[in-house]
Every structure is written in structure tokens, then in C-alpha cells.
Amino acid sequence: MDSVWNRVRPGRLTALVAAVMISGAGAIRLARGADPTPTPAVTGTLNIAIANLLNIANNIKEYGDLNSETDLDAKSYQSTLQDKKNKLDQLQQSLNYLKPDSPQYTEASQNLLEEEIKVKAWDEETKLELARKYKMRLRSLFQEIEDAVASVAQKDGYNLVLCDQRLQIPDNLDNIDVPTLRNLILQRTVLYSDQSRSIDGEVITLLDKNYADRAAGGGLDQPTTAPSNP
Numbered sequence: 494m495d496s497v498w499n500r501v502r503p504g505r506l507t508a509l510v511a512a513v514m515i516s517g518a519g520a521i522r523l524a525r526g527a528d529p530t531p532t533p534a535v536t537g538t539l540n541i542a543i544a545n546l547l548n549i550a551n552n553i554k555e556y557g558d559l560n561s562e563t564d565l566d567a568k569s570y571q572s573t574l575q576d577k578k579n580k581l582d583q584l585q586q587s588l589n590y591l592k593p594d595s596p597q598y599t600e601a602s603q604n605l606l607e608e609e610i611k612v613k614a615w616d617e618e619t620k621l622e623l624a625r626k627y628k629m630r631l632r633s634l635f636q637e638i639e640d641a642v643a644s645v646a647q648k649d650g651y652n653l654v655l656c657d658q659r660l661q662i663p664d665n666l667d668n669i670d671v672p673t674l675r676n677l678i679l680q681r682t683v684l685y686s687d688q689s690r691s692i693d694g695e696v697i698t699l700l701d702k703n704y705a706d707r708a709a710g711g712g713l714d715q716p717t718t719a720p721s722n723p
Contacts, residue, residue, distance in 0.1 A: 539652060539653060540650055540652055540653070541651065541653045541654070541655060542646055542649070542651040542653070542654045542691070542692045543654065543655050543656075543657040543683070543687075543688075543690050543691050543692070544642050544654050544655075544656060544657065544691065544692055545656070545657055545658050546635075546656055546658055547658055548658075548693050549638055549693055549696050549697055549700070550634070550638065552693075552697050553700045553704070554704055555700065555704045556634060559627075559630055559631070563623075563627055566626070567623070570619055570620070574612075577612045578612070580608070581608055581609060584604065584605045585605060587601060588602060588605070637703070638700065641699045641703070642654055642692065642696055644699065645692050645695045645699060649692065649695075651692070655686070656682075657683045657686045657691070658683075660677050660681070661677075662677050662678070
């Protein structure tokens with residue numbers, strides 16, 4: 494039986510190729526003739542500022558107060574935990590004065606076990622609660638910083654603020670390994686910035702003002718806004 498190729502005569506093959514070429518050329522002309530979607534023109538000027546999130550946080554009073562409160566909470570937790578452990582130690586020592594086969598020993602031993610369970614549960618719950626409290630405060634503070642940055646940027650006519658926060662590479666490279674050094678380098682998203690475009694000072698001033706107003710009982714429901722230029 495002849496193959497499909499053999500059944501296509503030279504004349505028919507030439508006609509087939511010509512038809513395909515003509516069809517393809519028509520498609521190309523159609524595609525070229527179609528009006529392309531116009532690219533929207535870029536309007537306005539990109540005005541960029543920079544801000545260092547860590548520098549801002551370290552220099553505002555609210556962050557300092559937050560860390561101080563966190564330290565006090567941690568000390569209170571440690572003190573209470575130590576008191577509870579001391580009481581457990583006293584219960585443990587009291588067992589030494591009782592005969593292991595006596596009913597009093599069994600009762601005291603059961604009481605010790607129950608107290609140990611209570612202390613462990615209190616410990617875990619307290620640590621979770623302290624961590625939750627700190628995370629919520631930290632998230633709220635970050636949102637305040639974002640709002641203040643946006644307010645200052647809008648006031649000064651900036652439409653883009655880059656976070657210029659570069660981890661420092663230590664001078665003594667003997668203290669870090671190669672993967673750590675590589676990560677420090679690759680985590681840098683800004684290689685150069687003109688510090689005259691930094692808005693850190695204005696943002697810090699605004700945040701401290703808003704924090705003082707809230708502490709004094711005023712401005713609690715007011716949005717974070719930067720004062721207009723005189």
C-alpha cells in the first residue's frame with residue numbers, strides 16, 4: 494500500500510505548500526496591520542525619599558517605653574515563677590519527713606504532683622500571653638510608623654519611600670562564616686542612597702508628638718498627619 498507521502502503527487506505538493514505560504518503571509522499581514530494597544534504615557538515625576546525603619550524605631554519614645562514595659566513584664570514573670578518553684582521545693586522537702594508507705598506521704602505526693610501541673614500550665618500560658626501582648630504592640634507600632642512615613646511623604650511631595658536599611662558587614666570576617674556573609678550581602682536591597690532624601694527626622698518628630706498627645710489623653714481618635722510646611 495502506498496504511503497500518504499507517495500500519494501501526494503509533485504504537482505499537488507507544490508500547490509499545497511503554496512497555499513500554506515499564502516495563508517501564513519495573510520495572517521502575518523493581518524497581525525501587522527492590526528493597531529497595537531497604545532502604551533499609556535508615564536505622567537508626573539517620581540520623587541523618592543528614604544527611611545530607615547530600625548533607626549526610626551530606636552529613636553522614638555514609644556519604642557523605648559515598649560521595651561521597658563516588656564523588660565518589667567519579663568522580670569515580674571521570672572519573679573513569680575521563682576516563687577512558685579520555691580513552693581514546689583518546699584513540698585518536695587516535706588516528703589522527706591514522711592514515711593513512703595504512710596497515707597500522709599501519698600497525700601503529700603499527690604498534692605505535689607497537682608501543684609507541679611498547675612505551675613507548668615501557668616508557665617506556658619503566661620509566656621504565650623506575654624509574647625502575644627508584645628507582638629500586638631509591635632505590630633501596632635509598625636503600623637504607626639507606616640502611617641507617619643506616608644503622612645510626611647505626602648506633605649513633602651514624595652510618591653515613593655524606600656526602606657534604606659542595610660545590615661552591617663563586620664570588619665572582622667573571622668567571626669562569621671561564608672553563608673552568613675553571603676546572606677548579609679544579598680539582603681541588601683539598596684546599594685546607594687542620598688541621605689539628604691532621608692525623612693527619618695520628620696517621622697521621628699511626628700511619632701513622638703502623636704505619642705505625647707495620646708499619653709496626655711488627646712488625639713486618640715485623630716489620624717496620624719504631618720504638620721504642613723509654614
